[in-house]
Amino acid sequence: NAGVTQTPKFRILKIGQSMTLQCTQDMNHNYMYWYRQDPGMGLKLIYYSVGAGITDKGEVPNGYNVSRSTTEDFPLRLELAAPSQTSVYFCASSDTSGSRSYEQYFGPGTRLTVT
Amino acid sequence: EDKVVQSPLSLVVHEGDTVTLNCSYEVTNFRSLLWYKQEKKAPTFLFMLTSSGIEKKSGRLSSILDKKELFSILNITATQTGDSAIYLCAPSAGGGNKLTFGTGTQLKVEL
Numbered sequence: 001n002a003g004v005t006q007t008p009k010f011r012i013l014k015i016g017q018s019m020t021l022q023c024t025q026d027m028n029h030n031y032m033y034w035y036r037q038d039p040g041m042g043l044k045l046i047y048y049s050v051g052a053g054i055t056d057k058g059e060v061p062n063g064y065n066v067s068r069s070t071t072e073d074f075p076l077r078l079e080l081a082a083p084s085q086t087s088v089y090f091c092a093s094s095d096t097s098g099s100r101s102y103e104q105y106f107g108p109g110t111r112l113t114v115t
Numbered sequence: 116e117d118k119v120v121q122s123p124l125s126l127v128v129h130e131g132d133t134v135t136l137n138c139s140y141e142v143t144n145f146r147s148l149l150w151y152k153q154e155k156k157a158p159t160f161l162f163m164l165t166s167s168g169i170e171k172k173s174g175r176l177s178s179i180l181d182k183k184e185l186f187s188i189l190n191i192t193a194t195q196t197g198d199s200a201i202y203l204c205a206p207s208a209g210g211g212n213k214l215t216f217g218t219g220t221q222l223k224v225e226l
Contacts, residue, residue, distance in 0.1 A: 031211060031212060033213075033214075035216075040218070041218055042119070042203055042205075042216030042217050042218045042219055043158070043203070043205075043214075043216040044216070045213055045214065045215070048211050048213060050210065050211050056211060058213065059215075090157055090158075094212060096212075102146065102147060102163065102207060102212045103149065103160050103163055104149070104160070104214060105160070106157035106158050106159075107157060108156060108157050109156065109157055
């Protein structure tokens with residue numbers, strides 16, 4: 001299993017540009033999450049999904065959109081990039097059954113700079 | 116609003132020392148508390164605690180939860196330089212099992 005994969009690893013955007021951060025997991029997990037981590041801070045939840053077709057806002061959703069058309073994929077869309085969105089973005093997934101249920105597995109992250 | 120406070124914010128110790136990291140939390144619909152280790156990349160899972168007073172151990176690391184006092188500690192004995200990292204505490208809550216992360220404790224272990 002590859003686990004949780006994210007692309008790209010790094011990206012520089014100009015203000016006002018758009019992009020999609022990709023996230024895929026091959027563990028058949030129901031739950032998926034997007035976090036952002038600013039320097040010296042903990043992770044903040046942007047959006048999450050409890051299954052295909054179901055998404056909900058987290059703590060800091062403004063400026064982002066998500067979709068979940070399949071169990072495996074959970075892309076994060078930035079429509080009009082702003083410098084405040086410069087951050088490291090982590091995708092995570094978790095199962096809801098078994099002894100390790102609710103443990104979140106993280107992808108390697110995408111480092112995004114908006115200038 | 117959910118709140119997680121970790122202390123100390125940073126800590127420098129020598130190899131072989133024992134450290135205790137603290138986490139206090141206030142979240143609605145609490146389910147469990149998770150500890151993660153982060154070394155300049157993605158967080159890696161250490162422990163998940165759901166019951167009060169039951170210590171979980173993994174090698175030199177151990178953790179315990181107090182659901183009455185809304186508090187958890189992470190102990191590391193006989194520290195090694197490889198333990199240098201940021202340790203994150205995250206209670207999970209509500210539908211979707213959302214995690215609220217603290218800002219972390221930055222641990223540096225010197226020779």
